[in-house]
Amino acid sequence: MSKSSEGFTWTPTQGYKFGLRTQAVVPSTPESDLSSEYDIIVIGAGYAGLAAARDLAFAGKKVLLIEARDRIGGRAFSAETDDGNILEIGGGWVHWLQPHVFSELTKYGLHDFVETKSMPEGCEVFSKPSRETPAAAQSxxxxxxxxxxxxxxxxxxxxxxxxxxxxxxxxxxxxxxxxxxxxxxxxxxxxxxxxxxxxxxxxxxxxxxxxxxxxxxxxxxxxxxxxxxxxxxxxxxxxxxxxxxxxxxMKWKIAKGTTALALAILEDFKGDRIFSAPVRSISQGEGSYPVTVTLESGKQLRSRFTISTIPWNVLPSIQFQPALSPTLQDALAKGTIAARTDKLLVATAAELPNGFNISCEGGDMPFASGFADGKHGKDTLFTLLTHPNINLDKSDENLRLVESLHPDGLKVTSAWAHLWSKDRFAGGVMPIRQAGFLKKYYHEVRKPHGRVYFCGSDFANGWRGFMSGAFEDAYRVTREVLNSDA
Missing domain, CATH: 3.90.660.10 (Polyamine Oxidase; Chain A, domain 2)
Structure with missing residues (x-):
């Protein structure tokens, strides 16, 4: 199985190993098979980009999918350990109240789910606000x-x-x-x-x-x-x-992993794709293919329309010509704040049959909270939400603190994470709107910029920041592009 350059594995004996095994790493279309001109270029192979590219190709359009990462899935992908266990590295929980993602799961026959019980009946509950104080039990x-x-x-x-x-x-x-x-x-x-x-x-x-x-x-x-x-x-x-x-x-995860859904959509996409290809600029001019997408490598590709699913937090790093509207620029600069809570997955040999839940708020702990999240082979899997800027990918000390989260100690066997707070292609987990966003910015941020359309979970009305929101907005923008191209 291929390995992404993203994320890390840590063990007490071997320390850090960077990169995670995942089926989300897939090959690009051979260079010789690529065209320089497309009906539509879709930037980003997360769930919005995958769905938009699939549906536009179904509609008979010549589509190119460009992705900065070495894999599909955006901010939600699953890694696999050597013993075959699946780990959700980014977003992972779904529910039938999230209708757009559930529709996609039904479409591809992904009917099996794994249940998260963050606080089951009789759960062991603890608090540990500081490094120096022991974990204290709560009834x-x-x-x-x-x-x-x-x-x-x-x-x-x-x-x-x-x-x-x-x-x-x-x-x-x-x-x-x-x-x-x-x-x-x-x-x-x-x-x-x-x-x-x-x-x-x-x-x-x-x-x-x-x-x-x-x-x-x-x-x-x-x-x-x-x-x-x-x-x-x-x-x-x-x-x-x-x-x-x-x-x-936070209750149901896809049994085969989020990457199983991403791969199913990619399999349905009939078009070209380029990975490990960050975009530097998007410009618009004249002619039959007026939109030019320039990669950081210098390569240029042209299209009649372009859909950008670049995350909101990253858009300011892209050069646009003509420039984005002053209102949209203001929204990007002042309208939101990036959520930067990271997720650490930990396997421990501790037996916790009644569950486990802990709060670490109020002190100097690198973790905010955590809970037992089922089994990982013979071990118990923990999900820990962590504060940003704590060097989780460099600090053995912070990872060893997991052992202190239970009064009896927790023997850590492995830990895994990808730090979205440091990810240049994500800029954090998701953008959170500040007070006053709707009146100032809402209508402007959903308008196309000439022949460039902005799309993705960050732009959704409903489950913004979730996979379901990505599909919701992909359906909207796909419809708008097809109507414009009628």
Whole structure:
């Protein structure tokens, strides 16, 4: 099996080995078979790019797929260990409440799933906020009480309209229609998580602090930097049910791995493809093929239309001629903040039949939280969410801290990660919209830039930042391009 240059494996005895085995590494079209001119160039072989390229080729268009990485899948790919276990290195959880990805899974017969139980009944629950303090056990009863109290606080948080937010986001997959349905939507979007919590004057200071931290924890960003509507939209997507949020976002993984889905789509794509080919610039001129895509290698390719699925956080690094609109440039510079929480997967020989859940917030630990995530062969697999800028790919000390997360110790056998926070082709996990984004930028960022269309999970209305959002937006932009080319 091929090996991507991305990610690393770490063991206590051998240290770091860089690169991960994955079926996501596939060959490019031979240079001699490439054309210099295409109907449509699709930049990015993540799920939006794969789906758009597939569907445009189905429609009879001559399509070239260009990818900066050495693999398909974008910010969601699965690696395989020597013993055949599958690891989700990026995004991995799916649910039938995420309709667009579930439709694709059904299309390709990927019906089997692996369940994540981050806090099963009777789960062992711990906290360890600092390196120097030992992990402290919490009773499952206390944990259940805390989450019950937090759910009640979140219910008040969402209830900005007296209807649990239902009149604010009546159409979570159609932001334009929601805004038209409720003229106050734009004003509500002016609120950050912090300013919304401050409106709840009936709460104690302690409750407000806990609520702010909890509401922002999904993004790993300070509560004054996240729009209240970012949280409310997720709540709406989960049928306005707090209990469904974890179910819909962190419960089911594809048994064969996310890469199985990406490969199935690629198999259906009838066009050319180039990998390890970062784009430097996109320019537009005259003629039958007016869009020129220039690679960092200097190679130029031309098309009648181009779809960019380059992640939002990376777009400012691309040269556009003519320049992007001032509003779009402002949105890229000021409208969002990059989520930079990384994910570390750890195999341990510890037997934890009742599950395991830990919080490490509030101190100097490199980890934010973690939980037992099923079996990895004979071992137990942990998923740990980590803070950025902690040199997880260079610090044995930080990785060995995993052993201290349980009072009895955890014998680590292996660890794996790819640091999206350092990834030049991702710029973090996803962009999080700040307060006021909708009124200032929403309509502008979804417009084409001449013959260049922006597409991807970062632009989706619904499950933005998820694979389902990638498919949702691919369907939209594919339709728009075909209509323009009619």
């Amino acid at each position: 499952s009863t206390d944990a259940e009480k805390f989450f019950g109290e937090m759910e009640a606080l979140m219910t008040e948080f969402y209830n900005i309209d007296g209807r649990g937010g239902r009149t604010v986001v009546p159409f979570p997959f159609n932001t334009t229609k929601s805004m038209a349905s409720n003229p106050e939507y734009g004003n509500i979007d002016d609120l950050s998580i912090k300013s919304r919590v401050e409106q709840l004057t009936q709460l104690t200071d302690e409750q407000r602090h806990a609520l702010m931290e909890h509401a922002a924890s999904f993004f790993g960003i300070p509560p004054d930097r996240v729009a209240f509507t970012e949280v409310l939209r997720t709540f709406a997507l989960c049928n306005f049910s707090s209990s469904m949020i974890e179910e819909a976002t």
